[in-house]
Amino acid sequence: MQASIIIADDHPLILKGLNDFLLEKEYNVLASAVNGKEAFELIKNHKPEIAILDIQMPFLTGLEIAEQCKELNYATKIILITFEKDEAIYKQAKSLNIYGYVLKEFALAEIEHCIDAVTKDIPYFSEELLSYLEVEEAPEEIDSLTPTEIDVLKHISDNKTAKEIGELMFISFRTVEKHKSNINKKLNLAPTKYSLLFWAKENKNHLK
Known part of the structure; x- marks a missing residue:
C-alpha cells in the first residue's frame, strides 16, 4: 500500500x-x-x-x-x-x-x-x-575517529541501517550501535535520531 x-x-x-x-x-x-x-x-x-x-x-x-x-x-x-x-x-x-x-x-x-x-x-x-x-575543510573531529568508525559512517551516509552495516562489516548489531555511540561522543553531536546521518551525509567527501 x-x-x-x-x-x-x-x-x-x-x-x-x-x-x-x-x-x-x-x-x-x-x-x-x-x-x-x-x-x-x-x-x-x-x-x-x-x-x-x-x-x-x-x-x-x-x-x-x-x-x-x-x-x-x-x-x-x-x-x-x-x-x-x-x-x-x-x-x-x-x-x-x-x-x-x-x-x-x-x-x-x-x-x-x-x-x-x-x-x-x-x-x-x-x-x-x-x-x-559542502564545507571544503574536513571537521577537526574526524581525526579522532578510528578506520572502523569511518567505515561505519560511510555506510550511514549511504542510508544503511545498523543491521545492514553489521552484515556488511561482519559485526553484530550491538557492536554497530556501540560504534555509533562512540562516534556521537567524539563528534560532540546532539543525541537526536538523525544527527549522525546528517553529519555523515554533509561530510561524505571527507570519509575517504
Whole structure:
C-alpha cells in the first residue's frame, strides 16, 4: 500500500507536473493545494503520511507549516521542494525534523527516491544541495575517529541501517550501535535520531 500524500505549490505548472507524475507512478495522492493555508488545512483534515510542500507559498511557507506540525505533534512527514540552496534554510529545515529537501530542478528525478527513503523513516536531502553547501575543510573531529568508525559512517551516509552495516562489516548489531555511540561522543553531536546521518551525509567527501 502506497503512502498517502498531499502536495502544495503556488506555481500551477509545477503543481500539475508533480501531481501528474506521482499519479502516473501510482502514488496515493489525496489532494493538492496552491497556498500554505490550504496545505495546512489538508494536513489537518487528511493526516497524510507525507506532505510535499513548496517552501515559498502565500499565507504560510513550507517551513511555517512544518513548525506548526511539529508543535501539534502531527505524524505527517514533510518533504520540501524548492529552488533555494540556502544554508540557513537547510539548517532550519533540519531543526524542524523535516524529512526531505529536494531541489525543484531535480524534483522529478529525485522525488521517487525521496519518498521511498521517507517511507522507510530515513530522511532524504538532495545530494546536489549537500554538495553545494559542502564545507571544503574536513571537521577537526574526524581525526579522532578510528578506520572502523569511518567505515561505519560511510555506510550511514549511504542510508544503511545498523543491521545492514553489521552484515556488511561482519559485526553484530550491538557492536554497530556501540560504534555509533562512540562516534556521537567524539563528534560532540546532539543525541537526536538523525544527527549522525546528517553529519555523515554533509561530510561524505571527507570519509575517504
